[in-house]
Amino acid sequence: MATKPTAQQSIAKPEKRKPVFIKVDQLKPGTSGHNLTVKVVSSESVMPKGRSATQNFRNTRIAECLVGDETGTILFTARNEQVDLMKPGGTVILRNAKIDMFKGSMRLAVDKWGRVEVTEPSKFVVKEDNNLSLVEYELVNVAEE
DSSP, X not given: OOOOOOHHHHSOOOOOOOOXXXXXXXXXXXXXXXXXXXXEEEEEEEOXXXXXXXXXXXXXXXXXXXXXXXXXXXXXXXXXXXXXXXXXXXXXXXXXXXXXXETTEEEEEOOTTSEEEEEOOOOOOOOTTOBGGGOOOOXXXXXXX
């Protein structure tokens, strides 16, 4: 008695796509799904404002880290466990990163759908004079005619 393969068994799993890594200078406002290899230039802890300790039961740690590669730098907002990984001078891989806008400037962030991985030190020199977080953007509404 031979059994026929069911529909679920005969469907092969699709192969995973290879991640496409981009450079810092290719980042644009409102985009997401970025994979980058960057060096941490500096890391500074930030106290969350606007909430009292009684309202916020979760202890949220936030750090603003200046990260970059050979094309430029950008501020990365590290949250909770990510803060421990962002050591100045270290090299990290940011997977599925997104661009958040804060006061008209770009900030790089990795949410629960992404990952921050520490990797071996890279040989590139960070171009610190091209900070994309210093560029201020303005939201312009386009009137349709």
